[in-house]
Amino acid sequence: SITFDMFAVGETITFYGRTYYITDADLFTREFLASIGVNLAPAIDTPTDAHTTLRSRPAKIGGLPSITATTSSHVKLSSAQIKASQQFFANDRNVLRVTATWDDTKALYGAVRTFAVYYFLADDTFEVVEKLGANSGTDPFPSFIRRQKVFKPKYGQTKKFENMTATLTFAGKDLSNPIYSDADLYIGSQINFFGREMTIVDYDQHTRDYLREKFGITEYNPIATNSPSSSPTSPERLKQLKAARQPPPHNGFGTEEDSLGSWNRLEPKAPKPDLTKYNKHGNNAVKFSIRSDNGSAVDEVRRFVLSAYLADDTIAIFEPVQRNSGIVGGKFLQRQKVKNPITGKNFVAADFHVGCRTVVNNFPFIVLATDERSLSYMEQNSSEFPQSNINTVAHKLQAMLLSSKSGLAEAFHNADAKASGSIDFNEFKTIIANLRLDLSEQEILTLLRYFDRNGDSYISYDEFIYRMMPEGSEIGSDNRDWQTIHKGIANEEYDKLDTKDKVALQKAKVETTTAAYAARAFLEQYNARRTLFLQEFKFICDYSHDEKISEKEFRQCVTEKLKLDLSAVQLDALSAKLFPPGNRRVTYDEFVRLINSNSTRDNTLLALRDKRL
Numbered sequence: 316s317i318t319f320d321m322f323a324v325g326e327t328i329t330f331y332g333r334t335y336y337i338t339d340a341d342l343f344t345r346e347f348l349a350s351i352g353v354n355l356a357p358a359i360d361t362p363t364d365a366h367t368t369l370r371s372r373p374a375k376i377g378g379l380p381s382i383t384a385t386t387s388s389h390v391k392l393s394s395a396q397i398k399a400s401q402q403f404f405a406n407d408r409n410v411l412r413v414t415a416t417w418d419d420t421k422a423l424y425g426a427v428r429t430f431a432v433y434y435f436l437a438d439d440t441f442e443v444v445e446k447l448g449a450n451s452g453t454d455p456f457p458s459f460i461r462r463q464k465v466f467k468p469k470y471g472q473t474k475k476f477e478n479m480t481a482t483l484t485f486a487g488k489d490l491s492n493p494i495y496s497d498a499d500l501y502i503g504s505q506i507n508f509f510g511r512e513m514t515i516v517d518y519d520q521h522t523r524d525y526l527r528e529k530f531g532i533t534e535y536n537p538i539a540t541n542s543p544s545s546s547p548t549s550p551e552r553l554k555q556l557k558a559a560r561q562p563p564p565h566n567g568f569g570t571e572e573d574s575l576g577s578w579n580r581l582e583p584k585a586p587k588p589d590l591t592k593y594n595k596h597g598n599n600a601v602k603f604s605i606r607s608d609n610g611s612a613v614d615e616v617r618r619f620v621l622s623a624y625l626a627d628d629t630i631a632i633f634e635p636v637q638r639n640s641g642i643v644g645g646k647f648l649q650r651q652k653v654k655n656p657i658t659g660k661n662f663v664a665a666d667f668h669v670g671c672r673t674v675v676n677n678f679p680f681i682v683l684a685t686d687e688r689s690l691s692y693m694e695q696n697s698s699e700f701p702q703s704n705i706n707t708v709a710h711k712l713q714a715m716l717l718s719s720k721s722g723l724a725e726a727f728h729n730a731d732a733k734a735s736g737s738i739d740f741n742e743f744k745t746i747i748a749n750l751r752l753d754l755s756e757q758e759i760l761t762l763l764r765y766f767d768r769n770g771d772s773y774i775s776y777d778e779f780i781y782r783m784m785p786e787g788s789e790i791g792s793d794n795r796d797w798q799t800i801h802k803g804i805a806n807e808e809y810d811k812l813d814t815k816d817k818v819a820l821q822k823a824k825v826e827t828t829t830a831a832y833a834a835r836a837f838l839e840q841y842n843a844r845r846t847l848f849l850q851e852f853k854f855i856c857d858y859s860h861d862e863k864i865s866e867k868e869f870r871q872c873v874t875e876k877l878k879l880d881l882s883a884v885q886l887d888a889l890s891a892k893l894f895p896p897g898n899r900r901v902t903y904d905e906f907v908r909l910i911n912s913n914s915t916r917d918n919t920l921l922a923l924r925d926k927r928l
Contacts, residue, residue: 317330319348320348320353322337322340322344323337323353323355323356324337324338324339324340324355324356324357324358324359325337325338325356325359336362338358338359338360338361339358339359340355399438402436402437402438402439403437403438406435406436406437407437408437409435409436409437410433410434410435410436411433411434411436411497411500411518411521411522411525412431412432412433412434412518412519412521412522413431413432413434413500413515413517413518413519413522414429414430414431414432414446414515414516414517414518415429415430415431415432415443415506415513415514415515415516416428416429416430416513416514416516416540417430417511417512417513417514418512418514427540428445429445429446429540430443430444430445430446430459430513431443431444431445431446431878432506432513432515433462434497434500435462436497438464439464439494439496439497440462440463440464440465441460441462441463441464441465441495441506441508442458442460442461442462442463443458443459443460443508443513444457444458444459445459448843449842449843449844455844455846455847460508460509464494465494465495465506465507465508465509466492466493466494466495467492467493467494467495467507468492468507469492497525497526497529498530500515500518500522500526501515501526501530501532502515502516502517502518502535502536502537502538503515503538514538516537516538516539516540517537517538523535562575562578563578570586570651570652571652571654572586572652573585573586588627589626589627589912590913590914590915591912591913591914591915591916591917591919591921591922592625592626592627593626593627594915595626595915595917596624596625596626597626598624598626599624599625599626599692600622600623600624600625600664601622601623601625601664601667601685601689601692601693602620602621602622602623602685602686602688602689603620603621603623603667603669603682603683603684603685603689604618604619604620604621604682604683604684604685605618605619605620605621605632605680605681605682605683606618606619606680606681606683607619607678607679607680608672608679608680608681609678609679616637616640616642617634617637617642618634618635618637618683619632619633619634619635619647619680620632620633620634620635621667621675621680621682622650623662623663623664623666623667624650624664625664627652628652628661628662628663628664629650629651629652630648630650630651630652630653630662630675631646631648631649631650631651632646632647632648632675633645633646633647634646634647648675648676653675653676655673656674657673662675664699664700665699665700665701667682668682668700668702668703668755668756668757669682669683669684669685669702669755669756669757669760670682670755670756670757671755671757690703690760690764694761694764702755702757702758702761703757703761704761705761705762705765708754708758708761708762709762710801711753711754711758711797711801712754712762714797714798714800714801715752715754715797717793717797717800718793718794718795718796718797718800719793719794720794720795720796720797721750721752721796721797722750723746723750723752726746726749726750743759743762743763744756744759747759752797826888826891826892827888827892827926829884829885829888829889830885830888830889830891830892830923830926831923831924831925831926832885833881833885833886833888833889834889834892834920834921834923834924835924836879836880836881836885837873837879837881837889837910837920838910838920838921838924840877840879841910841920844877847877848877848910849907851872851876851877852864852869852872852903852906852907853903855868855869855871855872855876856868856902856903856906861900862902862903863900863901863902863903864900864901864902864903864906865894865899865900865901866890866891866893866894866899869890869893869894870886870890873886874886889923892918892923893909893918893920893923895918898916
């Protein structure tokens with residue numbers, strides 16, 4: 316075993332096969348051994364080796380050699396370090412951005428590749444990131460050349476590039492060659508990035524202002540190039556190709572959306588449902604009583620119930636059983652999407668109203684009536700069902716009553732032959748049909764439901780005229796046609812608003828339209844670079860104090876990280892719609908649902924895109 320008396324200066328001692336040479340002892344050890352009669356020899360210099368000699372060289376601060384620094388805690392800055400510090404504090408976060416191209420066509424499957432080159436004025440370093448288009452087939456690498464200083468070639472542009480910072484020894488490196496700086500950043504300039512000749516073809520507005528202020532460069536003539544935005548795989552080009560080709564007609568097997576999946580993709584994907592509509596409407600449906608309109612006397616007695624489902628825009632037709640009619644009832648049309656032959660789009664609930672004629676799968680029908688629940692729903696959601704909007708219908712009828720050319724005023728007087736002072740639905744419908752006025756049975760029904768206080772399907776003629784006519788006006792007092800009067804009424808309603816309300820209304824319309832265009836541009840870029848978008852927004856949320864994203868973080872990510880081509884006005888409008896009052900900060904998951912348009916809220920990107928006025 317090892318005891319304390321075995322420790323002596325100038326001697327060796329072995330622990331587990333390792334031999335150590337003792338060169339000195341501390342004061343306590345020397346006093347302890349002296350008290351028991353053992354005097355240690357004086358201290359011996361520690362032997363040196365190449366590794367220790369290398370580690371004892373003067374330290375570096377900020378990549379620059381210090382004059383007297385021996386440790387990182389005892390530093391005296393050199394003039395070069397002081398200059399670098401001043402440059403950093405003056406230009407921190409000041410970055411120039413240029414677009415450069417590299418002709419790599421000589422390589423196998425090579426092409427002219429486009430890059431975003433960032434020059435950091437704080438320390439004269441470069442970073443190069445490749446700009447990839449959608450479906451380019453190239454893996455999205457985060458950085459093509461990491462941030463570093465770039466030396467000019469030692470032997471000129473025509474010689475093979477030599478990296479002067481890469482040596483295989485610890486000997487001094489020849490760093491006397493100049494580095495690329497902001498003076499080399501002009502259109503047409505070539506920069507040698509480790510043997511890759513990149514030509515500057517364009518730069519952003521900030522770089523233009525900087526070059527004009529410092530170097531007096533006022534000319535701006537960008538070089539046209541096949542950048543990812545104009546490549547065959549760019550979103551704009553794909554949109555043009557998609558518009559040029561027409562899908563084949565539906566063969567009748569399955570739904571049309573499912574069949575289009577086989578035409579749009581080599582690997583078909585199931586069509587995605589609109590979860591926002593599902594969450595909003597559920598199984599709600601509006602129902603109508605319809606009959607066949609084919610002119611056959613046999614089919615005139617048949618009655619059907621058409622159900623229009625709001626969640627997925629499907630319709631179903633069922634034929635109730637009629638006893639002793641000889642017609643077996645049952646399912647006439649299974650619930651499915653059906654194309655409207657008039658619009659060329661799928662039927663939606665707003666396409667049906669009482670009195671309309673329609674064709675479903677080549678079968679003509681006429682809508683006879685609807686139930687109380689459906690009427691109430693359509694009146695409560697009158698923005699989706701204009702035939703049930705009492706304001707719209709009232710303004711139209713008011714114009715018809717004011718016009719002497721419509722003949723409605725005289726027809727109302729003649730209709731009340733019994734002098735009962737009231738009029739019912741059938742009389743109202745007959746008058747409108749005889750005069751051939753543009754007022755559907757659903758609109759008549761909306762008026763009668765609004766003015767019928769007793770629920771007996773009759774309305775008071777005097778009360779009806781009193782409430783419909785403007786104050787101080789008489790029926791049939793205007794010689795213009797009712798369409799012209801109707802447009803004037805709409806303008807008068809707008810003129811009644813004060814200046815503040817007019818400005819607010821116009822501002823809301825402009826903001827909605829601007830947000831729609833911004834949402835469309837955002838979605839085009841998002842669909843092309845979905846992974847990068849989600850990654851950047853996830854970083855933003857991770858660094859926030861509550862792991863949420865707000866309007867400020869969204870704007871920062873869009874402008875600084877993603878570099879989207881959105882104007883300040885478009886970005887303001889889109890941010891205001893995505894982060895309304897009461898929802899200024901949302902979680903990352905909810906934000907992803909907003910941009911993927913599967914959120915329960917009504918301000919998803921897809922909903923904003925479709926709200927153009």
